[in-house]
Amino acid sequence: MKLTVKSKLIACPVCDAVNYDTGAEVVCRRCRHRVYHEQAKSYARSWAFLITAMILYFPANLYPILITRQLSHTQGNTIIGGIISLWEHGSYPIALIILFASVFVPIVKFIMLLYLLIAVKIDTKASKVDKHKLFYITEIIGPWSMVDVFVVAILATLVQYTYVSIIPGVASTAFALMVIFTMLAAHSFDTRMILHNRSEEEKEA
Amino acid sequence: MKEIALDKLIICSECHTVHRKIRLKDAKTAYCDECENVLYHRHDNLKEKAFALSLATLITFLTASSFAIVKIEINGVWHALTLPFVFVTLFKEEFFVVGLIVSFLIFVIPMLYIVMYVFVMALMNLKTGRETVRKLLVTLAMLRPWNMIEIFLISILVALVKLIGYAQIEFGVSFWGLIAFILLDIYLTKAIRLADLWDLWDETYR
Numbered sequence: 001m002k003l004t005v006k007s008k009l010i011a012c013p014v015c016d017a018v019n020y021d022t023g024a025e026v027v028c029r030r031c032r033h034r035v036y037h038e039q040a041k042s043y044a045r046s047w048a049f050l051i052t053a054m055i056l057y058f059p060a061n062l063y064p065i066l067i068t069r070q071l072s073h074t075q076g077n078t079i080i081g082g083i084i085s086l087w088e089h090g091s092y093p094i095a096l097i098i099l100f101a102s103v104f105v106p107i108v109k110f111i112m113l114l115y116l117l118i119a120v121k122i123d124t125k126a127s128k129v130d131k132h133k134l135f136y137i138t139e140i141i142g143p144w145s146m147v148d149v150f151v152v153a154i155l156a157t158l159v160q161y162t163y164v165s166i167i168p169g170v171a172s173t174a175f176a177l178m179v180i181f182t183m184l185a186a187h188s189f190d191t192r193m194i195l196h197n198r199s200e201e202e203k204e205a
Numbered sequence: 206m207k208e209i210a211l212d213k214l215i216i217c218s219e220c221h222t223v224h225r226k227i228r229l230k231d232a233k234t235a236y237c238d239e240c241e242n243v244l245y246h247r248h249d250n251l252k253e254k255a256f257a258l259s260l261a262t263l264i265t266f267l268t269a270s271s272f273a274i275v276k277i278e279i280n281g282v283w284h285a286l287t288l289p290f291v292f293v294t295l296f297k298e299e300f301f302v303v304g305l306i307v308s309f310l311i312f313v314i315p316m317l318y319i320v321m322y323v324f325v326m327a328l329m330n331l332k333t334g335r336e337t338v339r340k341l342l343v344t345l346a347m348l349r350p351w352n353m354i355e356i357f358l359i360s361i362l363v364a365l366v367k368l369i370g371y372a373q374i375e376f377g378v379s380f381w382g383l384i385a386f387i388l389l390d391i392y393l394t395k396a397i398r399l400a401d402l403w404d405l406w407d408e409t410y411r
Contacts, residue, residue: 009223011216014346016400018214018223029211030403033343086367094366097359129220129239136219143353146310150353150360153307155367157294158277158284168300176306183350191221 010036010192021192042190043120049185050113056178057106064169066152071163078171079103079148101147102175109145109182112138113189120193131194135186142183149176212407215244248397251405255397256326262389263319268382270312275361275380277372285377286361288312310353315390318348322393325402335410342406346399355387 008021017030026036036042064076077085079102086095112134119131152172159166215224215235219242229235229247237244248254273285289312295304325341328334365374 009211009214009216011218011221014343014399015403016215016218016398017403018211018216020211030407031339031343031346091366094363097363129222132221133219133240139350143350143356146353146356147360147363149303149307150311150357151364151367153291153295153303154286154361154364156298157286157291158275158364158368159279159372160284160294161279161282164279167298168295168303173300173302176303180306187350194221 013191036190036192039190039193042188043117043193045188046113046185046190047117049181049188050110050117053106053178053181053185054110056174056181057110060171060175060178061103063171063174065148065171065175066155067167067169069165069167076169079175082148098148098151101144105141105145106178106182109138109142109186113182113185116189116194128194132191135189135191135194138186142179142186145179145182146176148172149179217242217244243398245404246396246398246401248401251397251401252326252330252409255393255402255405256323256330258389258393258397259319259322259326262386262393263323265382265386265389266316266319269379269386270316272379272382273377274383275365276375276377277368278375279372288379288383310351311357314348314351315354318345318352319390319393321345321348329405329409332409338406338410342399342402349394349399352390352394354383354390358383358387 009018010021010026011017012019012028012031012033012035014028014033014035015031017028019026019028019035021036024038025034027033028035061079063078064081065079066077066082068075068077079098083095083099083103086098116131116135116138119126149172152166152168155166156168213226215226216222217224217237217239220237220240222237222239224235224238224244226245227235229245232247232249234246235244236242270288273287276283276285278284289308291311292304292308295301295307321341321344325338325345328338328341361380368374
């Protein structure tokens with residue numbers, strides 16, 4: 001049954017219990033965990049994590065993620081290069097998975113988080129329900145960009161021969177950190193900021 | 206509104222619409238009015254079921270991490286991939302950051318998660334350790350987004366496709382163990398939601 005409530009209520013992200021929103025720090029009444037921090041702090045933290053992740057996106061794409069050593073010949077492969085060679089070899093589904101997971105997902109996450117963070121300050125037409133869904137999607141698709149890092153780790157573990165070996169490139173570190181930082185940015189985003197925006201809209205109406 | 210009244214409410218995790226909880230009959234599911242997302246389930250014998258399933262998941266995890274997941278052969282030399290030792294090569298090549306991140310996401314965190322899950326269910330079945338279970342459940346919620354074992358499985362398949370034509374590939378016992386583990390793990394974390402365990406916690410230690 002859907003309800004319309006006057007007092008501000010929020011769900012605890014840890015245990016789903018319903019709590020009163022005091023606007024500042026909230027300690028959940030069921031799990032006793034400090035589930036919400038001061039809004040200004042989590043806003044700044046979210047920005048910091050997001051900017052770090054965006055900076056890391058450049059080395060992650062420009063440097064080789066995978067280095068193949070064949071006898072004396074060494075060849076580095078960037079993410080895009082890897083996708084192109086998979087495509088040329090006819091592995092279209094795999095090329096598409098990598099393209100989606102390593103190139104699109106991070107960019108989509110950046111745009112979504114940027115939008116959500118900017119929309120806290122600037123009034124946008126989008127409804128609060130849509131914003132919550134957008135945030136939900138950002139949290140769900142986030143981890144899938146790790147695929148490329150895992151693939152490099154697996155190949156590096158398996159292909160260790162005297163005449164051919166695969167070693168991870170610099171980009172794998174940058175990429176792994178980038179995924180971690182985008183996830184941290186999403187986690188420190190305070191969903192109350194979306195609600196806050198809505199209550200202001202209602203006052204105007 | 207009093208605190209008790211709050212217990213009868215639930216907020217949709219997807220669109221944050223407030224709903225009033227109603228008692229469900231049998232093993233049914235409540236959906237959100239606004240976006241049709243799942244709100245909560247009513248499980249039959251959740252306490253016993255979750256305990257049994259978590260033990261089974263722990264066993265499959267042990268199977269998945271004790272033997273080779275895949276083996277490849279180039280010119281008669283075999284190399285194997287085992288779950289706990291992925292970081293060894295990465296450390297040897299001095300990729301400490303990636304090595305640590307990867308081994309945490311695919312081995313340490315899934316292991317901690319399932320071991321703690323078994324503890325939670327065991328304590329709840331014994332009806333002891335109210336505060337311990339509370340802390341463990343909070344930790345489970347913290348660890349959950351960092352468990353990436355199912356993404357690792359997809360990565361194995363992608364890596365194998367890249368190796369086709371260069372090496373002979375053989376699946377080890379742990380590959381099937383890993384698939385069983387992932388299926389059970391998804392059931393434990395998606396079909397039985399942590400919020401359901403919190404409701405069970407409320408019931409158990411009232």
